[in-house]
Amino acid sequence: xxxxxxxxxxxxxxxxxxxxxxxxxxxxxxxxxxxxxxxxxxxxxxxxxxxxxxxxxxxxxxxxxxxxxxxxxxxxxxxxxxxxxxxxxxxxxxxxxxxxxxxxxxxxxxxxxxxxxxxxxxxxxxxxxxxxxxxxxxxxxxxxxxxxxxxxxxxxxxxxxxxxxxxxxxxxxxxxxxxxxxxxxxxxxxxxxxxxxxxxxxxxxxxxxxxxxxxxxxxxxxxxxxxxxxxxxxxxxxxxxxxxxxxxxxxxxxxxxxxxxxxxxxxxxxxxxxxxxxxxxxxxxxxxxxxxxxxxxxxxxxxxxxxxxxxxxxxxxxxxxxxxxxxxxxxxxxxxxxxxxxxxxxxxxxxxxxxxxxxxxxxxxxxxxxxxxxxxxxxxxx
Amino acid sequence: xxxxxxxxxxxxxxxxxxxxxxxxxxxxxxxxxxxxxxxxxxxxxxxxxxxxxxxxxxxxxxxxxxxxxxxxxxxxxxxxxxxxxxxxxxxxxxxxxxxxxxxxxxxxxxxxxxxxxxxxxxxxxxxxxxxxxxxxxxxxxxxxxxxxxxxxxxxxxxxxxxxxxxxxxxxxxxxxxxxxxxxxxxxxxxxxxxxxxxxxxxxxxxxxxxxxxxxxxxxxxxxxxxxxxxxxxxxxxxxxxxxxxxxxxxxxxxxxxxxxxxxxxxxxxxxxxxxxxxxxxxxxxxxxxxxxxxxxxxxxxxxxxxxxxxxxxxxxxxxxxxxxxxxxxxxxxxxxxxxxxxxxxxxxxxxxxxxxxxxxxxxxxxxxxxxxxxxxxxxxxx
Numbered sequence: 001x002x003x004x005x006x007x008x009x010x011x012x013x014x015x016x017x018x019x020x021x022x023x024x025x026x027x028x029x030x031x032x033x034x035x036x037x038x039x040x041x042x043x044x045x046x047x048x049x050x051x052x053x054x055x056x057x058x059x060x061x062x063x064x065x066x067x068x069x070x071x072x073x074x075x076x077x078x079x080x081x082x083x084x085x086x087x088x089x090x091x092x093x094x095x096x097x098x099x100x101x102x103x104x105x106x107x108x109x110x111x112x113x114x115x116x117x118x119x120x121x122x123x124x125x126x127x128x129x130x131x132x133x134x135x136x137x138x139x140x141x142x143x144x145x146x147x148x149x150x151x152x153x154x155x156x157x158x159x160x161x162x163x164x165x166x167x168x169x170x171x172x173x174x175x176x177x178x179x180x181x182x183x184x185x186x187x188x189x190x191x192x193x194x195x196x197x198x199x200x201x202x203x204x205x206x207x208x209x210x211x212x213x214x215x216x217x218x219x220x221x222x223x224x225x226x227x228x229x230x231x232x233x234x235x236x237x238x239x240x241x242x243x244x245x246x247x248x249x250x251x252x253x254x255x256x257x258x259x260x261x262x263x264x265x266x267x268x269x270x271x272x273x274x275x276x277x278x279x280x281x282x283x284x285x286x287x288x289x290x291x292x293x294x295x296x297x298x299x300x301x302x303x304x305x306x307x308x309x310x311x312x313x314x315x316x317x318x319x320x321x322x323x324x325x326x327x328x329x330x331x332x333x334x335x336x337x338x339x340x341x342x343x344x345x346x347x348x349x350x351x352x353x354x355x356x357x358x359x360x361x362x363x364x365x366x367x368x369x370x371x372x373x374x375x376x377x378x379x380x381x382x
Numbered sequence: 383x384x385x386x387x388x389x390x391x392x393x394x395x396x397x398x399x400x401x402x403x404x405x406x407x408x409x410x411x412x413x414x415x416x417x418x419x420x421x422x423x424x425x426x427x428x429x430x431x432x433x434x435x436x437x438x439x440x441x442x443x444x445x446x447x448x449x450x451x452x453x454x455x456x457x458x459x460x461x462x463x464x465x466x467x468x469x470x471x472x473x474x475x476x477x478x479x480x481x482x483x484x485x486x487x488x489x490x491x492x493x494x495x496x497x498x499x500x501x502x503x504x505x506x507x508x509x510x511x512x513x514x515x516x517x518x519x520x521x522x523x524x525x526x527x528x529x530x531x532x533x534x535x536x537x538x539x540x541x542x543x544x545x546x547x548x549x550x551x552x553x554x555x556x557x558x559x560x561x562x563x564x565x566x567x568x569x570x571x572x573x574x575x576x577x578x579x580x581x582x583x584x585x586x587x588x589x590x591x592x593x594x595x596x597x598x599x600x601x602x603x604x605x606x607x608x609x610x611x612x613x614x615x616x617x618x619x620x621x622x623x624x625x626x627x628x629x630x631x632x633x634x635x636x637x638x639x640x641x642x643x644x645x646x647x648x649x650x651x652x653x654x655x656x657x658x659x660x661x662x663x664x665x666x667x668x669x670x671x672x673x674x675x676x677x678x679x680x681x682x683x684x685x686x687x688x689x690x691x692x693x694x695x696x697x698x699x700x701x702x703x704x705x706x707x708x709x710x711x712x713x714x715x716x717x718x719x720x721x722x723x724x725x726x727x728x729x730x731x732x733x734x735x736x737x738x739x740x741x742x743x744x745x746x747x748x749x750x751x752x753x754x755x756x757x758x759x760x761x762x763x764x
Binding site for chain 1 (some may be wrong): 460490491492494495498499502503506507510533534535536542544545546547549550551553554555556557558559560561562565568569572573575576579580581709715763764
């Protein structure tokens, strides 16, 4: 299948590009490379050194014999994006090309407005481009489980059937997102849903949980193909940050009580979920929502898991409860349905101690690149 | 009370400015005057000739002895907006300053992106400005009943209590907006709700129905104070458009079957609803939603009402069913709760034949300004 991966240079995008290419799909990338610029802005870096995008695709061609085309530009630049769609004529478009850090979006007004305008306008441009040039293309959009917040009822996959005053309807699941970034994803969801209803576009919204792990079979196969490993308090996510903190001899920074429960997924499962959505597309007019995670954990559970495995590598890790920089419930009900991708054939890789040990080992190997000054949260929600 | 009215030069904003000023509030206006520019862009005009904003406030001072300060600038210009908030220190902010036409937002990609970026970024700037400079100020935001769409259950005021799998929660009412403009209002609602939850801001979202009528006691009191009367297919709304069509000898342009049912409200009630919200503010941290309309009608009912009254002025009006330019259900269940404003003391002015006759008379008086070429819809949803 001809697949365009928007944001194909990023943490989820790059492994997806390689996985889909390895599976025989004809893959092209759209990316502005701005994620690398955010590292410059924040003074952060990937724990694993990452090659440039041209180096990456050149090496992939050497390793696999497969070509990946690159279009460097910004999705908010409509003329650029339309030109790419015209030339590539993709059958499916996987859209990761958004600012995806909650803390980054909460730095200040400028970062909030940037995040929302960037994500919403980029996605709108893509929707109009699909309508005009490739109306049959299947849009696979990365959403987030964070769109739902933590309601006191079970979270369904995108929709909920409500009985109310003797009548019934199935409606979009109510959203209570927890940051300016998460809000931008809610806006996207409403916009995409509308375009499916009105223009008959076909879209799958992958409401992904927190991703952990770093490498997939393809990214691990050569150092030039390595995936990025974000460990700082802005772009690093819970488990991955704890791994690096353990290796750095730093306290594991649990925010508040740590009872915040979320859905989690391994990066190796992310790429297969995208492939499953690709192989089983939404119908014209359908806005389909999958909750893309494999297990629920509380943040404290994850920290304790890392602390328990750390001694295997002769590391001592202590869990510390920091004042929570975010505004969120620290003890709450959480149960989210996530059966749609399983029904399509996903065989989840669950978190086990060996994976935690592997990640610790990886972090040990690159421990001279840990920036200890970037582990503590500096962005406050209030 | 010190009140800032954003969008105070517009169709709802200007009558609100005068009403609040007449009630003794200390009113200042923020407006970019862009609504007048859109008339230039579209080749349209208000049926009633309207004075410039400086002329309006000068005449109001002569008539009432009351001063209204004007700040001319754009809400997406954060430096400008922050400066106004610092200088005015409002106790309440009424925010009408958005692109508010569904057809305008559906013209093409540029107009869609403009509408969403303009509305969302302007409101975000305002939220950050309130947080920084006037955190106690009560934000009164114009939303729209169109955020809800037409669900098959009763529409509640902002929230709905859902029982699901043996558990219960009260959550934001699910949204199914019908245009890029309506979507922008849904985005605003989520953004404002978040800022109330996280920063403790106090906000009231007025989900207004379709407004009809033109003048209020204050705007009618002097020709220089006249309100704008939009009659074209882009900015004109159902009843007001039918009035002008009847006077122009044009068919009354009902889109499709005309079974589309909506909540409606007179402009004279709009200004009182805003005042009621102002006098009974939301609490810190509260995001309160009022459904601001007084009666439900189908579009066909309104056209037939105008056709029935037209002969009083020796006009002959015929209802015509046009192919619907929009994508919407033309026959559907619709029942929306709207008791919160009644509970605060609103005494609704219901639609009666005398008002229809008055509007017809007003349109007859200015019939030489009718632009017959602007009555038919040109913007298609598909």
